[in-house]
Amino acid sequence: MGWGMKVFVEALGMASCLGPVIPACAAFRANLLRPSQSPDVDVAHPGDEAPRPVTICALPVATFGFSGVGRLVALACEVLKDVGTRVDLRGFGPETGVYLALPDPWERGLDLGEPDATEALRAEALGRRVLEASLRNMGLEWPGPRRFFCGGHVAFARALHAAQAALQSGGLRSCLVMGVDCLVEEPTLHALADGRRLKTPEQPVGLTPGEAGAALLLTTEGSAQRSTGAPQVMLHAVRLGEEPHPRGSDRPSDGRALAACAEAVLAAAGALRSRPLLVSDHNGEEGKAREWGMVLLHLRALDASLGGLPAWYPSIGFGDVGAAMGAVSACVAVRGLQRGDAPSSVSLVFASADDSGRGAVLLGTTAAHPSRGALP
Incomplete structure (x- = not known):
C-alpha cells in the first residue's frame, strides 16, 4: 500500500x-x-408579551x-x-x-x-x-x-x-x-x-x-459499491486551514482562508469531469453569510467556470449540529452522488468553525459510475 x-x-x-x-x-x-x-x-425579546x-x-x-x-x-x-x-x-x-x-x-x-x-x-x-x-x-x-x-x-x-x-x-x-x-x-x-x-x-x-x-x-x-452496482464514491482530498479573523475578531472574515482550502482540494484532485456541487455549512448567521459570499467571489476569480455553482445547505433541514455538521454534510453529498440526484459528479463540502478552523472536502463518483450532471 x-x-x-x-x-x-x-x-x-x-x-x-x-x-x-x-x-x-x-x-x-x-x-x-x-x-x-x-x-x-x-x-423573550423586547416587545414580547410572553x-x-x-x-x-x-x-x-x-x-x-x-x-x-x-x-x-x-x-x-x-x-x-x-x-x-x-x-x-x-x-x-x-x-x-x-x-x-x-x-x-x-x-x-x-x-x-x-x-x-x-x-x-x-x-x-x-x-x-x-x-x-x-x-x-x-x-x-x-x-x-x-x-x-x-x-x-x-x-x-x-x-x-x-x-x-x-x-x-x-x-x-x-x-x-x-x-x-x-x-x-x-x-x-x-x-x-x-x-x-x-x-x-x-x-x-x-x-x-x-x-x-x-x-x-x-x-x-x-x-461494497462494486458488489451492489451502485456508483462508487471516492474521497478525493481534504484540506485544512486557519482563518486570521474568526468570529469575535475586530474585523470580519474575507473568506480567503476557506476559499484557499477549496482551491487546494480542487488542485489535489486534478481535472474534474463536471463543475462541483457546493455543500455549505452556512447556518443562517450574518458572519457565516458574509464569509460564504466572499468565498463564492474568490472561487469565481480563481476560475470563471466556478461562478454560479449550485449549492446545498444542510442546516436548513438538520439545523446547526455543531461538530456533527461536517459528517451530516458529507452524508448528504455522498447520497446525492450515489442516487444521481446531485447536479454534478463531484461535491465540494465546506467547513467553517466559530474559531479559526477552516476545511474543505472533495468527494466524487468514479469515472466508471458518473453521477447525473457529469460532463461527457
Whole structure:
C-alpha cells in the first residue's frame, strides 16, 4: 500500500431529526422539514408579551430523556445501528479505526472532572466515554485504533483528514469516521440566546440549533459499491486551514482562508469531469453569510467556470449540529452522488468553525459510475 491509494466511501449512517441516513437525505432533498419546540427553554425579546419556545431540530424519540454525555451516547448508538444495516460491525478487527468528532465539553457545559485540561485532552476524555459506552450498549468490541477530534464545524474534516492519511499510508484497512453533537440542551440554548445567535421570528438572521450524529465508513477497496452496482464514491482530498479573523475578531472574515482550502482540494484532485456541487455549512448567521459570499467571489476569480455553482445547505433541514455538521454534510453529498440526484459528479463540502478552523472536502463518483450532471 502507498500514498497513492484511493479511498472509497463504503457505508453511511446517520441519526437526525429527519431520521436515518437514507430517509433523512431524501427528506432534505425534498425540502421536508421537521422542526420542534424546545421543552426546556423560552426566549423573550423586547416587545414580547410572553417568552416563546426556541425552535430546534431534535431527534423525535431516541434522545428523549437523555442529557449530557448520555445524549451523545444515544446519538452515537443510533448512528452505529444505521451503519450496521449495511455492514457487519462485528467483523472489524485491529485494521479498522474509529475516528470521532465531538464538541469541546466546555462549550456544552459538560463537567468531566478535568477543569485544567487542554482541548485535546478534553476531547480524549469525552471521546472515550462516548465511544466506550456506545460500543458497550451495542454489544460491540472494537480493537482498532481510536482517535478523537474537536473543532466545531471543522472537527469532522480534521478526523477525515487524519483517516485518509492513515488509509493511504497503509496504517489502516478501513476507518469509521463519525461526528456527534447536540445543541438543543438547556445550557447550550441559553448560551446561544445570550449571544443573540438564535433564529427567531423577530431575528431571522440566526441559527436553528439541532442535534445529530453521522458517519462514513472509509476503505481502500471500494468493495461494497462494486458488489451492489451502485456508483462508487471516492474521497478525493481534504484540506485544512486557519482563518486570521474568526468570529469575535475586530474585523470580519474575507473568506480567503476557506476559499484557499477549496482551491487546494480542487488542485489535489486534478481535472474534474463536471463543475462541483457546493455543500455549505452556512447556518443562517450574518458572519457565516458574509464569509460564504466572499468565498463564492474568490472561487469565481480563481476560475470563471466556478461562478454560479449550485449549492446545498444542510442546516436548513438538520439545523446547526455543531461538530456533527461536517459528517451530516458529507452524508448528504455522498447520497446525492450515489442516487444521481446531485447536479454534478463531484461535491465540494465546506467547513467553517466559530474559531479559526477552516476545511474543505472533495468527494466524487468514479469515472466508471458518473453521477447525473457529469460532463461527457
